[in-house]
Amino acid sequence: MFHEGLENIMRSRPLPSVLSTTVRAAVPAAALALVLAGCAGEPEPASADAAPEAGFPVDVTACGHTSTVEAAPERAVTLNQGATEVMLALGLADRMAGTAYLDDPEPAAAWAEEYASVPVIAKEYPTREELLATRPDFVYASYTSAFDPEVAGPQGDLEADGVASYLSPFGCADRADIPATTFEAVWDEIDAVAIAFGVADRGADIRAEQERTLAELGDEGAGAGLDVLWYDSGDKTPLVGAGASGPQLVLDAVGATNLYADVEDGWADGSWEEVVAADPDVIVLADASWSTAAEKRAYLEKDPVLSQLTAVREGRFATVPYSMGTPGVRLVDGASTLAEQLSALP
Template sequence: MRSGKLCGLAVVVALAATACGGGGGTDTGKDTGASGRGGSGFPVQIADCKGARTTFSSAPRKIVTSNAAALEMLLRLGAGDRVIGTGFPPGKGTLPGDLGARAQKVPVLGEHLIPKEKLLGSGADLYIDTFASMNAMGGAGDAPTPEEFGAAGIKHIYLASTACAPTAAKPQRDLSSVEEDIKRLGAVTGTSERADQLVAGMRAKVAAVRKAVGDLPRDRRPTYFFFDYDAGTKQPVAVCRKQVANAVINQAGARNVFDGCDGDFTPVSWEDVVSKDPDWIQLGVRNRGDAAATEAAYDQAEEFLKGFPATKGLTAVRKGHFLRIGSERTTIAGVGNADTVEQIARTVHPTRFKAAR
């Protein structure tokens, strides 16, 4: 799934306003300190990238999410009991333990995009889009207009770290935009205290990686290619500097070979990949809902690179420098981004972690 060219909502709290930007900044919104579903911390004001604002006088009670990313955030925030439906549900095994079990209980309104009429008739008072491309629902019909959302009593917001990525002013090179999404959803749902805890946990994990890896200059970092196997093998699709994955790779002490391309995703050629000759390749595979099927997909991705004439001579391929890390926790915003930072760093900098013990 690719984010569209529309700029989503960059959520801000209270009267603070923010542009639709990428990573690298800090949350300019006011921390409400809200908890639970009560009135503490409200009203909360939401501004889109053009400055249009929506006010929440209380926490929403019936929420629909466009896909698993926003659903996972709400589950981790303790607001999962208010989710009445989702599109693009997480596959079985995508989320760990009890989190996954709770996600499986959420009604599925669409295995992919939620049909317009089903969304408008869901009874939701809040709809959270992960991507601005949800405004183009394809075969499911046209997306609801702001007037239709309003008539149905549904407020509509986006995860800014993904929806705003294509038109962001800055590259994403840290996880601040993801942290801001979590804090903003915490403010909107009245769970700011829990949001702060989640962000603190992410920061602690990334700080530990930074301590072990050190402040490596970019020219000394191992080069890294995210191979989006599910996007197809005929023409590779690169993650660019405004994509969440770029921040993940950067924080892990590696260097995305396509950090120079603008936007979030872009098609490239195999000649482009060969010219970069990456030190490491992540086999970007989406969870198949079955551990064996997912592992088989990783095998297929690796075998393709080993057998394809254009890639079999790459440094990473010759040395077997492959990382089997799911696409979702790399390219879509979530608490798991910090875990991916750690996993990549431990793989590409093993001696530094041994020295840090």
């Protein structure tokens, strides 16, 4: 189906280890576990040709795994849309040797040109052989399933082959390693990747810009007074955005109330009986390649009971691309997109 239920909760959610003084000066102290490697003092290179790149090596740690990045990667491969979009947002398309596995029907319009310049090595996950054929020096993924033996392979095996890797902390296999879903944690991941590629200033710029956007959305309050169902997928049982999720952050950002805010999970099975009883003002339809917004709307409009919901009868729907509702670089864009649609509803 899709990323093994998107790891059930990456649909659920490295955080900070310690940064060296040098790295702290470049990014917020909360940036994810990246520690300048090497001994104290200034090591003497064996020769001018072997001199280490400034600011490297660095250690990248997430989900209990540490990879040493000896120099800014030049042939990265991203697996899953979230990882791909972090790279594109950081202006690193020219450092990418390949990508795979979109969640949305189409890539983000903002980076369509850059995305088109990166080889797509598989529609979903590539085989390990297909991935290694790109000669990667760094593999970055959003979900732990990307490091299955038949895909990229375990991170330790990649390390043994001289390939550094990084798994989004929101995709850790052990839920105890997953940070709380906050915008701060999202920015920490972006900072970590930016440091690994030697572009810490770009990560800081993204953080500052998104903080400004959230402040503006809070002032506007486009969702104030609205009860909202975030409908992800499913028919007999709806999968919904719950209280510890990207959708919750998006709804909070616009001032709306999540119908399932009290459920302490990222994504959860809801109940149509509960939805009918609550009769939400608005239904947000997640638009994903495996469950489009159009399909979900058609289901609601056809069902004899659900079609009588106020939001369905009055066409009070909003559509948000799946990737704008998961912890990642487009989460703030999701809030902006939702605010625009809520403001335009009758």
